[in-house]
Amino acid sequence: MKAIGIDLGTTNSVVAHYDPERAGATVLTNSDGENLTPSVVGLRTRDGQESILVGRTAVNFGVRQPKDTIVSVKRLMGRDFADPVVARSRGQLNYEITPGPDDDPRAHVVMGEQAYAPAHVSSLILEKLRRDASRALGGEVTHAVITVPAYFDNAQRAATREAGEKANLVVKKIIDEPTAAAIAFGLQAGQEGRHRVLVYDMGGGTFDISILHTARDQQGHGQFQVLSFLGDSWLGGDDFDRIIVEEIIRWVTERSGTDPSTDARFLLEAKRYAEQAKKQLSQDREADITIPAAFRAEGGPLVDVEMTITREWFEEQIEPLVARTMSLVQQALTKQDLTPEHISAGPGVPVVPRDQRRVGDPVPGLRAQPGRRSGGRGEQALRADR
Template sequence: MKAIGIDLGTTNCAVTRYDEARATAAVLANGEGETLTPSVVALRRRDGDESLLVGRTAVNFAPRQPQDTILSVKRLMGRDFADQVVAQARSRLNYEIVAGSDDDPRAHVVMGGRTHSPAEISSMILKKLKKDASRSLSEEVTHAVITVPAYFHDSQRAATRDAGTQANLVVKKIIDEPTAAAVAFGLELDQQDRRRVLVYDLGGGTFDISILHTAKDKEGNAHFQVLDYTGDSWLGGDDFDNTIVGRVIEDIKEKCGVDPAADKKFLFLAKNHAEAAKRQLSQLPEADILIPAAFRPDTGGPLVDVEMTVTREEYDAMIEPYVDRTMALVQEALSRQNLSAEDISDVLLVGGSTLTPKVYETVERFFGKAKVRRNINPMECVALGAGILAGTMQGVECPSPKCRKSNEEDATACAACGEGLASARPLDAPVIYEVTGMALGIAAVKGTQQDTFVPIIPRGTPYPLPEPMRRSFHTTDGRFIRVPVYEGDSAVASQNNEQGVVEYELPKQVDVNSRVDVTFNYDADRIVMVRISVPGTDMVKESTLRTDTHRTPPPEPETTADDEAGWREELVRTEAETRRFLQTHEQFIEPAQAMKIRRDLDQAQQALNFSDNAECRRMTNVLSSDLFGSGIASQFLLAERAADGAPPEEARKINEAVGNVRRSYLSGQREAASEQARILKMLIARAFQARDVAEVPDEEAHGGLLRLLDE
């Protein structure tokens, strides 16, 4: 078994291997003799033939076929097509991003007219890294430790693991990038030396912060305890480059009166020259940008040359908002732990963008220059930490205090005593105590709010869990039970990140009104096991959530091909009605529900902008649920419909009942308002029945969601 460490970066990758004799890791050169491999994949077409390019060759070929060149795919890993980050990527990146299929909501990319998942693209990069490492070591590489940003959701980590598997690698561990950097730094710690470390990781496309306790015990074993982390998925050196590209575009517009912003070939050229200027400005007071024949106007005029100079002072001013954003996140992470800059003993600068003077000088001013460690290569330290783990993880130790026997890494139970190994620690490797960065829970009904997020594993919980965590619920709609699992910190479930759905029906012998327990367990690989049970019975449903597989979508009305074409028009109508509903009745809607409706309206607008029929259909159903699932406000909407066209006396009674409910609610008499709402509901039902309306939308239909028991 030969194991390597892989820093699978947004813009560049690095590979390391562990040297047992020296007890350290070293960076391996790739097939081109470079220590960094660009995270870029391209499809070259020539004379009817196609060939796949990965790394530097893909970067060099990109200006010829930018639409078939995939870069920054890490941003899309494990994300739904409807995700806000995906919407940003669609507006910024040169290639097409689409939904996988009707039953797969994840974002996919199009290359050469074929659709690929981000995990597939990442596996192409990993295959090259594996091949180059095997050639360098003269031995087949089989195992790897792969790094990811600390704030990656479970679905993104699962997609990364899947990419490794597709590249024929056994993924020993998925480790957070800041933690890997801290492992590399930990080699320098003295015995029993305790530090509180903040890792400031500003890479090409993402920003990470982690706060850790580090120490060495009497035996010299390094221990790392993660306290907190946060980050931004769209903040990094790419933003610095783009500010320079924007400056180049403005220079062309000013001098030539033409706008090259829509020319993808020009944008690639400008981006490459901007990167070179950025590196030069880290060393010199100014940088010249010279791009001969950079752009040909649509009007057919002469080729436009770029010749301009950017000074360090101008560059610092351009990137200042991004640097300020990083420091705001630093202060947010510190405040969550009730820490100040004085409480941090060491600051590790990680990522190539920390070589920018504006960046490291800002960090030094905040923490004090003496605390900022710049003695480890920021471009390599993440990979070095991964390499150390890859080389030192040699099996796992049984967690039972009476046993402590060693077992193979892939064992699920101790061979000596049978104890489960979900919470086992690796042998010999640095000991890492990790925590959940966000809460993990389910969507459930609480009061009248049916999109409530109920945490089961709170944020900041150390894992693997010593024992499962549980919450209790009641059923709402009968025997069908639907448990959508989310990760996040919002009180509104749908504003968090869906991790999967568990569905089942209660057996006939189980009473519908029985208590239902939902139990979560979290292993060392951040894979969650969901267990749903009815106390006092043998009814148990267990499911391992791996969100790299297709999810179970909520039930939707059956449609025909003819119906599909009309969903855009239906969404336009429903969106307008929902906006009017929110504007008219917001004072009667719970704040969390009102927040959800606004978010749903934003997503509906995105679906309309992109004219995606499947997404238009989904958002029409979501908004309809908002209209008829918002408690008293929904009753007012139904009252408007019931009174419209009803006989005058019936309309008068309905409007009078509406007035009674409104007055009681606004005066704080909630019990009276609830009783009057029941009278209103009865009047509405009678009005619809008199007009032969077959079905009336019912705000009490919760689609199988559980109701929180201990509310």
Template sequence: MTAIGIDLGTTNSVVARYDPEQDRASVVTIGGARSTPSVVSLRQRGGKEDLLVGGPALNWAKAAPANTILSVKRLMGRDFADPAVAETRARRSYQIVSGPNDDPRAHVVIGERTYTPAQVSTMILERLKNGAAEKLKEDVTHAVITVPAYFKEAQRAATREAGEQAGLVVKRIIDEPTAAAIAFGLELREGERRRVLVYDLGGGTFDISILNTAKDADGHNHFQVLDFVGDNWLGGDDFDLLIVEKIIEWVRRNAAVDPSGDDEFLFIAKKAAEEAKRTLSEADWADIIIPAAFRAAGSPVDVEMTLTRDDFEALIEPLVDRTIHLVRTALERQNLSPDDISDVLLVGGSTQIPKVREAVENFFGTGKVRRHIDPMECVAVGAGILASTLHGVECLSCATVNDETASECRKCRQSLVNARSAGDTHVYDVTGMALGVAAVRGSQADTFVPIIPRGTPYPMSEPMRHTFQTTDGRVIRVPVYEGDSATASENQEQGVIEYELPEEIDIHTRVEVSFLFDRNRELHVTIAVPGTNMEYRKKLRFDTARAEAPAKADFEEDDATYREDLVYLEEVTRRFLRTYEQYLRPSQAMKIQGDLERAQQTLVFSDPAECRRMISVLQSDLFGSGLASQLYIAERAADRATATDAQQINQAVAALQQSFQQGKQEAVAEQAQVLKLMVAKVGQQYEVAEVGDAEDFAGLLKLLDDA
């Protein structure tokens, strides 16, 4: 068995291997190069098609920009409706489309075929695996693969899927900053403890991780992740694109044409920008010369411009300032100051930019910033160390060490769901965001209830639980979300678990939802009724959870119906916002406006599942927005009531509105209660549909005040 570490980068990928006997890790050259471009391209020549990967793909890219996939890491684990995907579409020459057969994930187009980002990453990983095997003269079977610290669970799962499809046993998916800290850990002396901050500015993402590191008396290294923050859209690519904008401005000014819509020009300009950026790390200016960069009115346009370091640093200053702001955020969340950090590791190629390095040194002090570790290779080196020093998983029941692929202990047959990795390097990870469910609080059906809080160490030895009460109906619906917002729909939906209560169990019963997060970052969900034998278990893998989510029998209508319903409901909600905005709290109005914008995006993409979800969200806005909703429901009730009842409702509404305008809060509360009783009476007599809708929560669980 040969295990390697892989830094699967946005722009370039690196492979490393650790030799325990020599206590040394080194980069494995592939095709004679220490890094491999994370690029896949289709070469069409002489009626023959070939998929190129790595250096050959990058060399061919100029001839086929529309069939060259760059920076696919930005798309990993993302739905097509994700705003980040829309931003990527605006920046790239290749097509990004929604998946076939209602697959909500983003896909890329190469030639006549579509691929998931995981499939493209599989091609890159296969190239790395085979290239390493050729260089080492050994079969490469196992790997530790790195990801940005702030990757969400779906993105991590997609990376694991890509590794497995490439024929690798993925021993661990580890954060890039943690891997860099492991490389630094080789220098620790026995008994030494350090608190390290990793500043990781790569090609596509920016991460800060804070870790406690130590080496025990047995020579084992320990790495405890305290916290991390990051930005999935901040990296060297963004610096390059600022230079590209300067090149476009130069062409507009000097050639009176706009090349911004020409894919081939943009690709060439991007490469020239990368070269200029590297030059400016060493020199005070860089000449950007691109012969025949663009053709206008049949004549070629040459680019001949100079970019000074001062101009470049002025361009990137807002981005650099943003990184320092995130550093402050990371420290403040742990109640730390710069003085509490013993070492700062600079990771990623963009940290070689003088402006970036100086900003970090000014914040922490020059003496703390470690510059002797190669920022381009230390992530792969750390992953290589971990790959070699992990020796399986240890059963919590009998301490037997099992292979990473085992699901139960070979000795005691206990489940290995919560087993920990065994080996000489111990990494203690924490969750980057909270994991929880959408539930009903009062009349609000879009409340996020965290079950596993942000920053929880995993794998977990015991599940975390929360108790709810069922709503009307026998179907229990548990939408699982990841995020930090108190509003569920503002977080990332990871899947929906549905279960029908057996006939012998009463509705309105208490239900316990348990989450267990394992070493592979897979979520084990259990739905149980305390005091009974009812228990339903499901493992949620975040790369496939949404595609596997079962549909409710009551919702098996034509997909077009959902779109029509959403179009109607979107217009009703806009009218509601215009009419009753003065009765909404500012936060309520902002939420509704945001929901309407998301509904508009959903209508553009016409995803049936998302249409259903947004219908539920807008219904919650209409009937769960306090006083404004009461007035709206009263208006509907008056339209269907007798003349006498309608007159009484309208008089009560007028009195309530007058008290509200006069700021008489106690009178408003009393009159609102009277109005509620009037509307309820009409609802009972005339079956006003909207009144009933206020309590239709479609199987969602209710949050217990005493839970």
């Protein structure tokens, strides 16, 4: 029996394995040689043959067949077609969402004319994660723990479990993402005293804050429990990328005289480069964006993008987004009768340096530690001692 832990994200998923000899978890590399597997499934039709693509290949192929490329399926898990979140997703996604067949009220996604339950699509992602993990570990993976957002209700948790089982996994446990993050950051629930942990999780498309506390279970073991959560399901790293994409659009429009923003292929390409530049700005003060043959207006010349953005500019642009996350942090603390002064220490992962400083602002001596990446990404855990 081999078991893995799966962070099944809206945008990306990660698999880790606990190694008892090292007494630590290691993030596994997938068959593309990457730690992150995009949570994307696509259908490719070639010479009349259909095949299912998962992960990076689905993302790359998505440029060709966007309406058969399912992204962010996690948003739809266990939700009815009539759910407002589904309605909003329908306006934003490039594929079709329908009610299920035979009066099934749950939202389904359409790939190649056929409707699939989100749990089915999710199981295709999990199946790839399982296969890649089996390869990395040199033996069949049979069991898994899967994380879900703290706000997932029973239907959403059940759909996640169903997806795992469909992927031939025995789902040992469904655990909350902030709990997994707290454990991954080495915070121990068994410690004496009352501790509360605030987890700041900036994902690709969603932003979640949770406050956990340590409690003892019936056997007297220390455990994390989620006390409260809030966030914004429509705020995430994608919005940060979008700011850079807008800048690329302006650059191209100025040079070609044509607005490229209706060209789906250009937009996908611009987004890819924008995300890369954003990540670079977490380390460097400047990032070059070079996109050869990015766009051609009808009858016009081929435009290569060659521009440079600075961290200073970017920080100014993202200010409203960061301010929004900070006001939610304030709300979360207030809800628990906490103030920033209660925060005593915390390891953290930078989303962008600006975020880091803000979370750390009211906390003398707090420094976010870059580079610790396990469990969920983009998470900062701050501990309140009181």
